[in-house]
Amino acid sequence: MAAVFPEGFFWGGATAANQFEGAWNVDGRGPSVDDHFMGGSYEKPREITLEIDPDKLYPNHDGIDFYHHYEEDIALFAEMGFNMFRMSISWSRIFPNGDDAEPNEAGLAFYDRVFDCCKKHGIEPLVTMSHYEMPYHLVEKYNGWASRELIGFFENYAKTILDRYHDKVTYWLTFNEINCGTQDMGNLFETSMIQGYEGPASGVHTSWQDRFQALHHQFVASGRAIRYAHENYPALKMGNMDCFILSYAGTCDPADVLLNQEQMRLMNWYCSDVQARGYYPSYAKRFWREHDIELQIADGDLDDLKAGKIDFYTFSYYMSNIVGTHDVEQAAGNMTFGGKNPYLKSTDWGWQIDPTGLRYSLNEIYDRYQIPLMVVENGMGAYDTVEEDGSIHDPYRIAYLQDHIKAMGEAIDDGVDLIAYTWWGPIDLVSAGTGEMRKRYGFIYVDKHDDGTGTLERKRKDSFYAYQKIIKSNGAEGLE
């Protein structure tokens, strides 16, 4: 049976400023933390340099230069039929140092142009305030979200962009994949606590205390931004963004089931329980005690959490893994690791492909919160080949797309209030995890390579037309 997507369903794609805008030091933009990340690969972790070394290659500096190609790129999205485009604002384009008294007008004007262009094409922007980045100065001076002072800087930034764009942008997300902050290495991307970093092999490990205190600061900051939006611009819709890593119990051994419940709470539920309900979940106290976490909660913080409840829940979904007490072979993954599932195939980067898990996750999330859901990232990184005639055949990507859309259709039929789907990286961009260009997600190919070369020419892949067909029929066709 063909999937039935509701009238007005949002179809689109998702991006992040640091991974595709480029123009890292143009028009008054300050360096962001990602500008210090070099390229890596599946085998080799990305290296961070605390100072920018002019002799080294930093792939985020140029991205795919959306900054100068936005009109062409948004026109291509419109040609595919997008009615939603997820993007983020680069915090250091607006506040170059993060603690500046005044915003950078040239940075604000850039996003006016982008939103106006979306409007011209009938595309609704979905805007992430902070997608894995912050001005580098905030890292050097405050060690990122380790410091409570970040709350005020973020609040000021959020108010500035809400005041400026409230009549151009209705849908907002505060932090990308906030729950990655629960993970040991989540500091590299999510909380930016990287002072003292000494090289790729060691990374900077964080204590449970530091991680959960940093998350508390983010919950309060997110709460204040949402409270401000609700009080001043009631038409706006405010959401969270979680990296949903579904895990299954490795066996039916009750010890595995219990361990997996703990893993699901830590990875997937802790942050969204706070953001969707407005208070810490009942299991948090024991968790804090057993991990020697003593949260510093200031007067008014719990009110900010309560007032900052989200209107809709969003998440990324790429893969699943297994968790258990028995030995299992480890699988690679999106910001986290887990066991290999013998029933699933994997991408070239080892991420296990599980569309049924998407249907299951949508049902679990909706049962828990009963608010509208958006899948705001989903996709597969793959090697693409450009044929001599310039065509790019990517049946693997089309199959992944179709299977996940079918799973969403099933979930809607199950009763889930799903309102949007934005594929990750509708246009090739720099990988967050590895810094590679050759790990491609796009329906649109960009001639840009890991060594920094390339003409930046855009080309339509076969998947461009496949997604176009699905969107045109609102999910009724193109899934066979």
Ligand code: BG6
């Ligand atoms: C998500 C991030 O975790 O996964 C994106 O929000 C990221 O920023 C995406 O790009 C895919 O991961 P990767 O490492 O393949 O780029």
